[in-house]
Amino acid sequence: MTEFDTGLPSIKQLQAYVKDKQEVELKLVTDDLIVGKIMWQDSQCLCLLDHYDQPTLVWRQALVYLKPKS
Amino acid sequence: MTEFDTGLPSIKQLQAYVKDKQEVELKLVTDDLIVGKIMWQDSQCLCLLDHYDQPTLVWRQALVYLKPKS
Amino acid sequence: MTEFDTGLPSIKQLQAYVKDKQEVELKLVTDDLIVGKIMWQDSQCLCLLDHYDQPTLVWRQALVYLKPKS
Amino acid sequence: MTEFDTGLPSIKQLQAYVKDKQEVELKLVTDDLIVGKIMWQDSQCLCLLDHYDQPTLVWRQALVYLKPKS
Amino acid sequence: MTEFDTGLPSIKQLQAYVKDKQEVELKLVTDDLIVGKIMWQDSQCLCLLDHYDQPTLVWRQALVYLKPKS
Amino acid sequence: MTEFDTGLPSIKQLQAYVKDKQEVELKLVTDDLIVGKIMWQDSQCLCLLDHYDQPTLVWRQALVYLKPKS
Numbered sequence: 155m156t157e158f159d160t161g162l163p164s165i166k167q168l169q170a171y172v173k174d175k176q177e178v179e180l181k182l183v184t185d186d187l188i189v190g191k192i193m194w195q196d197s198q199c200l201c202l203l204d205h206y207d208q209p210t211l212v213w214r215q216a217l218v219y220l221k222p223k224s
Numbered sequence: 225m226t227e228f229d230t231g232l233p234s235i236k237q238l239q240a241y242v243k244d245k246q247e248v249e250l251k252l253v254t255d256d257l258i259v260g261k262i263m264w265q266d267s268q269c270l271c272l273l274d275h276y277d278q279p280t281l282v283w284r285q286a287l288v289y290l291k292p293k294s
Numbered sequence: 295m296t297e298f299d300t301g302l303p304s305i306k307q308l309q310a311y312v313k314d315k316q317e318v319e320l321k322l323v324t325d326d327l328i329v330g331k332i333m334w335q336d337s338q339c340l341c342l343l344d345h346y347d348q349p350t351l352v353w354r355q356a357l358v359y360l361k362p363k364s
Numbered sequence: 365m366t367e368f369d370t371g372l373p374s375i376k377q378l379q380a381y382v383k384d385k386q387e388v389e390l391k392l393v394t395d396d397l398i399v400g401k402i403m404w405q406d407s408q409c410l411c412l413l414d415h416y417d418q419p420t421l422v423w424r425q426a427l428v429y430l431k432p433k434s
Numbered sequence: 435m436t437e438f439d440t441g442l443p444s445i446k447q448l449q450a451y452v453k454d455k456q457e458v459e460l461k462l463v464t465d466d467l468i469v470g471k472i473m474w475q476d477s478q479c480l481c482l483l484d485h486y487d488q489p490t491l492v493w494r495q496a497l498v499y500l501k502p503k504s
Numbered sequence: 505m506t507e508f509d510t511g512l513p514s515i516k517q518l519q520a521y522v523k524d525k526q527e528v529e530l531k532l533v534t535d536d537l538i539v540g541k542i543m544w545q546d547s548q549c550l551c552l553l554d555h556y557d558q559p560t561l562v563w564r565q566a567l568v569y570l571k572p573k574s
Binding site: 182183184186188194196197198199201206208209210211212213215216 | 509512513514515517518531532533535564565567568569570571572574
Binding site: 305307322354362364 | 407423426
């Protein structure tokens, strides 16, 4: 869970979403679906910014899937 | 969770599905069942392409089972 | 999760079910109960064959319990 | 999850239940409550014997709590 | 999960509850709320004593939160 | 899960909330939403203080997301 290899395709994909300010949909283990832009990632969390510019720390262990919001 | 040994039968099976562009059904811990083609895998995620060619990152920790769509 | 010591009683028990083509019932974290024969196991997955001879990869992290189908 | 130190109080407690053929109640992450006698434990599983003398492999990752059946 | 550093504030807090025979409320991943006194802790489990002096082994992986019962 | 690198952005963000006595909303795997101020963090737990000044130990493994309460 705490591996953070910036060469991994999945980490690079997230980094591309950060750079492009791409809005994403994130499904969590609680079945919540949250929408926002990824501000940064580290080995434990993603930080998302929602429509009200409120930062949300999301723990990696709670991630199920993520896709770009079309 | 972060072991990624390309010699493992399960990793090779997934790699065969990538190569054959095999459509698969994937059950997740949230009870979601998603369908798509696996584009690639790394130690943390699978990347699936759905019918609308939209890429979805699925975290390995959320995987329950996978079978070829018949 | 990725330990795969073939000397462990639990791994040997599964291996015996593979050899005997024993039908088993498998309870998963999603509360699914699946039935089939174990074809093989590795450190990440079990591969089950159902009544339609369809192979299903089941991730170890999703396993709850397993018993022989009587 | 794969630590198996036979000197740990929790491992010794389980071992005492094995020796005493103590019937136990086991709560699992799926909310199932199963009852039986523990036959053996290893680093990944407990093996329980139910009233029909059917062996059930229960994965440690799925354990929530265990108490002696009174 | 198996780290057991007795210098950690959280481990010391639990140890204080053991010493004080403080009654605690424990929320588990199954949404169960159990009440009791902590008898001991090791790297895998807490052992709780309920109102009937029945010992319950609770696995750490199943812990969500704990607070003193007021 | 037990990594505790105080240089990580997510750990530093939590530390800033501690310092600012910022009220936060915390979503847990059980779908509980708890509100309080973070008193301290270690590698296994956050300690939250609720409106009644009651301390609650929350295990990191149970964290889903956290945001400042507006």
